[in-house]
Amino acid sequence: MLKLIVGLGNPGKQYEKTRHNIGFIFADLLQKKYPDFKYLKPQDFMNNSGVSVSKEVNYFKIKPEEMLVIQDDLDIPTGEYRIQFDRGSAGHNGIKSIAEHLKTQAFWRLRIGIGKSDTIPTEDYVLMPFSSQERETILALFGKIISDPNFSKLLHI
Numbered sequence: 429m430l431k432l433i434v435g436l437g438n439p440g441k442q443y444e445k446t447r448h449n450i451g452f453i454f455a456d457l458l459q460k461k462y463p464d465f466k467y468l469k470p471q472d473f474m475n476n477s478g479v480s481v482s483k484e485v486n487y488f489k490i491k492p493e494e495m496l497v498i499q500d501d502l503d504i505p506t507g508e509y510r511i512q513f514d515r516g517s518a519g520h521n522g523i524k525s526i527a528e529h530l531k532t533q534a535f536w537r538l539r540i541g542i543g544k545s546d547t548i549p550t551e552d553y554v555l556m557p558f559s560s561q562e563r564e565t566i567l568a569l570f571g572k573i574i575s576d577p578n579f580s581k582l583l584h585i
Contacts (some may be wrong), residue, residue, distance in 0.1 A: 431466060451496070474525075477522040478522075493535060497522075509569060516533060
């Protein structure tokens with residue numbers, strides 16, 4: 429049973445609506461819909477997310493397998509997602525940091541696709557806001573995730 433939902437992103441107003449903050453954005457939506465879970469939006473910046481996550485997990489004695497991490501994913505097209513358990517980081521620095529600090533990758537992940545650009549460098553692309561069409565796609569995706577029986581089963585609702 430899940431006890432902690434972690435949304436990954438970067439702190440600060442300048443990052444609020446960027447692709448890299450989709451974890452924060454979806455965690456906020458989930459918190460309104462399912463307030464009984466413990467939520468965490470690490471304020472350590474993406475690459476150091478493991479610092480806050482490990483403190484939270486240790487303080488509340490939460491097992492890694494009782495945690496869901498919501499992340500952006502360049503390798504998944506915008507509008508698609510994957511729910512996975514005990515998988516490698518696939519190059520995502522926030523996931524790398526969490527796995528290093530917890531000394532395991534045996535936790536749940538919700539990988540939300542943000543696509544990638546052939547012309548914009550990755551470090552710039554992830555920090556750009558979504559276009560209006562992408563925002564519509566993402567909002568529809570959030571509804572699709574929430575109505576997914578596998579997601580509901582994961583949340584035990």
